Amino acid sequence: MLHKIYRASGDPDTRYSPAKCIGCEMKEVSGRPDSRHVSTSFVERQNWTVRGTMRRYTRLSNGFSRKLENHAAATALNYFAYNFIKIHRTLRTSPAMAAGVDTRLWSVEDLVALWEAYEQRRAERVA
Secondary structure, three states, X not given: OEEEEEEOOOOHHHOOOOOEEEEEEEOOOOOOOOHHHOOXXXXXXXXXXXXXXXXXXOXXXXXXXXXXXXXXXHHHHHHXXXXXXXXXXXXXXXXXXXXXXXOOOOOHHHHHHHHHHHHHHHHHHHO
């Protein structure tokens, strides 16, 4: 694991500016990782993708969820669409198909049908 250490300036005028990286610590979490391949690039790319595709994750936005259930549902929908519906340019297919998790490209109609079935099962359990 690569842990970056940051120092905030403490100046109120720069509170929205990124903090300065003052060092890094590398720790083995499990296994025997090759230290040449330890990087934060994958996590940073995922963070950028989420913030770029979901308004509720951007700073100072009004696209927030009032209820945790709504936030979880919006996040789940976004990840499902990203991994099962969207064709990625570099992969030329969806990430789920590239990873062998699924054999077909899902459509929005498939997602809506799946969500409706989930909601119906949930309503039957409550009733």
